[in-house]
Amino acid sequence: MEAESVNPSRDAILARLREALEGSSPRPRQDEPGAWPTPDPVAEFAEKAAEYRARVWRGCQADAPARLAEVIGAGRAAVAPGLDTHLIPPGAEVRSRIRPVEAETYAAAVTGCRLAIAETGTIVLDHGPDQGTRSLTLLPDHHICLVRTDQIVAGVAEAVAALKGAGLQTWISGPSATSDIELIRVEGVHGPRRLDILILEPDA
Amino acid sequence: MSGGGITPSDRFEKAVKLTLADGQMRANLRHATTTIRRKRQRAQDEVPDWQELRDRAARMKDDAHARLPELLIQLEERVQDAGGRVHWARDAAEAREIVAAIAAGYGLNRVVKVKSMTTDEIELNDFLASRGIAAVETDLAELICQLAGDRPSHILVPAIHRNRREIQELFRRTLGADLPTDNPAELAEAARLHLRRTFLAAEMAVSGANFAVAETGTVAVVESEGNGRMCLTLPRVLATVMGVEKVFPLWSDVELMLRLLPRSSTAERMNPYTSFWTGVRPGDGPQEFHLILLDNGRSRVLADPSTRETLRCIRCSACLNVCPVYERAGGHAYGSVYPGPIGAILTPQLLGMEHGEANSLPGASSLCGACLEVCPVKIDIPRILVELRAKAGVKPAESAGLKAAAWAMASPRRFEAAIRWARRGRGLAPLLPGPLSGWLQGRDLPEMPARSFREEWRRSR
Amino acid sequence: MRVQLFVTCLNDAVFPKVGLATARVLEAVGCRVEFDERQVCCGQMHLNSGDEASGRDLAVRMAEVFAEAEAVVSPSGSCVAMARHFWPKLAGDTGRIAAQKTFELSEFLTHRLAQGLGRGWTPEFAGRVAWHSSCHGRRGLGLLDQPKALLRQVRGLELLEIESEDQCCGFGGTFSVKNPDVSLAMMDDKLDALEATGAEWITGTDSSCLMHLAGGLSRRGSRLKTIHLAEILAGGAD
Numbered sequence: 001m002e003a004e005s006v007n008p009s010r011d012a013i014l015a016r017l018r019e020a021l022e023g024s025s026p027r028p029r030q031d032e033p034g035a036w037p038t039p040d041p042v043a044e045f046a047e048k049a050a051e052y053r054a055r056v057w058r059g060c061q062a063d064a065p066a067r068l069a070e071v072i073g074a075g076r077a078a079v080a081p082g083l084d085t086h087l088i089p090p091g092a093e094v095r096s097r098i099r100p101v102e103a104e105t106y107a108a109a110v111t112g113c114r115l116a117i118a119e120t121g122t123i124v125l126d127h128g129p130d131q132g133t134r135s136l137t138l139l140p141d142h143h144i145c146l147v148r149t150d151q152i153v154a155g156v157a158e159a160v161a162a163l164k165g166a167g168l169q170t171w172i173s174g175p176s177a178t179s180d181i182e183l184i185r186v187e188g189v190h191g192p193r194r195l196d197i198l199i200l201e202p203d204a
Numbered sequence: 205m206s207g208g209g210i211t212p213s214d215r216f217e218k219a220v221k222l223t224l225a226d227g228q229m230r231a232n233l234r235h236a237t238t239t240i241r242r243k244r245q246r247a248q249d250e251v252p253d254w255q256e257l258r259d260r261a262a263r264m265k266d267d268a269h270a271r272l273p274e275l276l277i278q279l280e281e282r283v284q285d286a287g288g289r290v291h292w293a294r295d296a297a298e299a300r301e302i303v304a305a306i307a308a309g310y311g312l313n314r315v316v317k318v319k320s321m322t323t324d325e326i327e328l329n330d331f332l333a334s335r336g337i338a339a340v341e342t343d344l345a346e347l348i349c350q351l352a353g354d355r356p357s358h359i360l361v362p363a364i365h366r367n368r369r370e371i372q373e374l375f376r377r378t379l380g381a382d383l384p385t386d387n388p389a390e391l392a393e394a395a396r397l398h399l400r401r402t403f404l405a406a407e408m409a410v411s412g413a414n415f416a417v418a419e420t421g422t423v424a425v426v427e428s429e430g431n432g433r434m435c436l437t438l439p440r441v442l443a444t445v446m447g448v449e450k451v452f453p454l455w456s457d458v459e460l461m462l463r464l465l466p467r468s469s470t471a472e473r474m475n476p477y478t479s480f481w482t483g484v485r486p487g488d489g490p491q492e493f494h495l496i497l498l499d500n501g502r503s504r505v506l507a508d509p510s511t512r513e514t515l516r517c518i519r520c521s522a523c524l525n526v527c528p529v530y531e532r533a534g535g536h537a538y539g540s541v542y543p544g545p546i547g548a549i550l551t552p553q554l555l556g557m558e559h560g561e562a563n564s565l566p567g568a569s570s571l572c573g574a575c576l577e578v579c580p581v582k583i584d585i586p587r588i589l590v591e592l593r594a595k596a597g598v599k600p601a602e603s604a605g606l607k608a609a610a611w612a613m614a615s616p617r618r619f620e621a622a623i624r625w626a627r628r629g630r631g632l633a634p635l636l637p638g639p640l641s642g643w644l645q646g647r648d649l650p651e652m653p654a655r656s657f658r659e660e661w662r663r664s665r
Numbered sequence: 666m667r668v669q670l671f672v673t674c675l676n677d678a679v680f681p682k683v684g685l686a687t688a689r690v691l692e693a694v695g696c697r698v699e700f701d702e703r704q705v706c707c708g709q710m711h712l713n714s715g716d717e718a719s720g721r722d723l724a725v726r727m728a729e730v731f732a733e734a735e736a737v738v739s740p741s742g743s744c745v746a747m748a749r750h751f752w753p754k755l756a757g758d759t760g761r762i763a764a765q766k767t768f769e770l771s772e773f774l775t776h777r778l779a780q781g782l783g784r785g786w787t788p789e790f791a792g793r794v795a796w797h798s799s800c801h802g803r804r805g806l807g808l809l810d811q812p813k814a815l816l817r818q819v820r821g822l823e824l825l826e827i828e829s830e831d832q833c834c835g836f837g838g839t840f841s842v843k844n845p846d847v848s849l850a851m852m853d854d855k856l857d858a859l860e861a862t863g864a865e866w867i868t869g870t871d872s873s874c875l876m877h878l879a880g881g882l883s884r885r886g887s888r889l890k891t892i893h894l895a896e897i898l899a900g901g902a903d
Contacts, residue, residue: 636842
């Protein structure tokens, strides 16, 4: 690697670190991920997501389009391209990104997710085709996320294991919030101020 | 001014006289830390394997630090493979120059910032300003500090010393915001409106990193407001300044961080947003990514095996929130962007124990042990405080007192003589060597008894 | 059982009554109490003040005094925490042996009573007593409810507790004289909480914290007084 020979700072830092570690040897580590005990991951996910002021709805796939139309309301909605076509409500536009100049154009974004976590009420995006690029779920003030029950895992450890290799991820737990004033949580700052989660049960 | 650096200009015992006199700040801190303490305990109690998690995280961090050179090289390779560039900075000055050069290279005179203690540590904002580059803080608390010209006083909430009323006034004055009430939700809304256009026009962002994974080259920012996502998504250039100790080996280790950090810092099960990115993703987010790996004293901390666990710190600030000294002294008394118990051990080690002001910080503790009890990575802060007191050396006058006390106490006969002496002088030496005036400042001395215990014992048996 | 009394340097010099009360309580629960006059200081103050060499020297001496004992009992959570956590490191095998048999008074009594020993012991103390939890006993030895449970057995005593029980009183050894401003700010909050209980007495496991609180009470002109746990428990042992 040529880079090494022309970067004195790199060489100096690595040399200092090696010197600092002289005489100590690494201890091999065996680590078992911690399991999250839950009797009903779907119910727990729904409960915890709701506790952080996400609006949560549970229903079957067949009822989803009607519910989706209701949640979107009158505003202009952008829908991630990879979503099942039968889920896309009439009038919605398929978009994978929203440019800054269009920030105020769309009231809502509709996406799927990669998985969801019961332990924390979190949805995780890896920005695959059914989720769009990061701007899609960032600029509109309302994010509507579809979660299939088979995407819900019990704990953070399981989620991390499933997400290995996903280079780009956004973990979302409730709408944007801040604790910066007197350490009291207030919802709604720069990210979407509304988060709707539609949990879809498989059709019977 | 914002930023703040890590070099105290006064010794703690002197600096604290000023901050203790600020009754408003003390009341603000007390209110905020009391609230968060209760919530943190509940968040911890909900996790059945909490103690195992702490042990696992401590082992993981120790393993990472024992292999730091190889992990950093691995991280560098992975980031480069994914289209990012990696820079190395020996100290704050080098890191600042690198960031300024990146901005200048793209011809930019403005950057947006994600909250980052590391960039506060290197006093980046003031330096960029001196080069004609405006750094706009986008985290609410950092924005408050920037607008008020305050130093940060808390790791998680740099503006914790300000209450809602003061923030309302500040926003009215500096943002021209129409704020009829001091309701925190309205204050947050004012910040949203103020920053929205700035985000949409931003061409370069500067962030810190909560951690990076060597095996995948993935970097993470953990946040709440969404300002982080804005900065990490909308600009075309991203520069991330990260302390070298933040790298860890495996992707699976992310579990530990994401289970321990949110519950320890904001007392939430999970923070609203965590962003992970690996180099550059074509068509999504910044197309130029620069990762700046910062030493700035960390290799010095690593060099002492008895205190290097200080580097495990994940900047959650749980130790600040439970510390009775921090609660009363406030963050500014520590003279560093790293205040509280972790600051009392980190700052002097980063600067070197010979630093005449910073080496007063390990004394800023009653050794009550509350910090260790809550630390998610089990840093034995009380033990390290004691180790560092020994390293700082004892001042000559005090040393004479301690030596005299030790000499007296090494022999029962001399101890008895010393007690008789103390009885006559009504002092506490040799039991409490140090300035008697310190004791008498707010406390009376106990009545000395006519006979010591051993005299009583001999008489009664 | 033969018990070596580890009186602590502070009790020896300033609070001899605490040492005598400890001996009476131990006798009341059936122990034979001995006092080895070679003991002086556990080394904690020196260690915590940055004088590790002196701390080690004192710890080694104490460990040698106590290594031969059947059991060692002390009316101080702080000194016992020092013994348990630092003597092994500072005084090697002797330190480890001595540390293993060294107990804080309430810890020892709890254990003994749980074994059914000392059944005839019926302490009495009339008064409203507020509990002060010392940090080193609490976090260093895990003394949470044990001392309070003992106090609840004392006839005539009304036990009062404060919400901020787990907050340090601000003593901290030489911290109290080297950082008096913070130390006193912590003490003031603690005294406010204790006074608000309406207690007549403050009690705890450590004379050091109590000396600091008593110094503040005296300066305030408060009528609230401090008393060591051992003195209360000895109230019915005379």
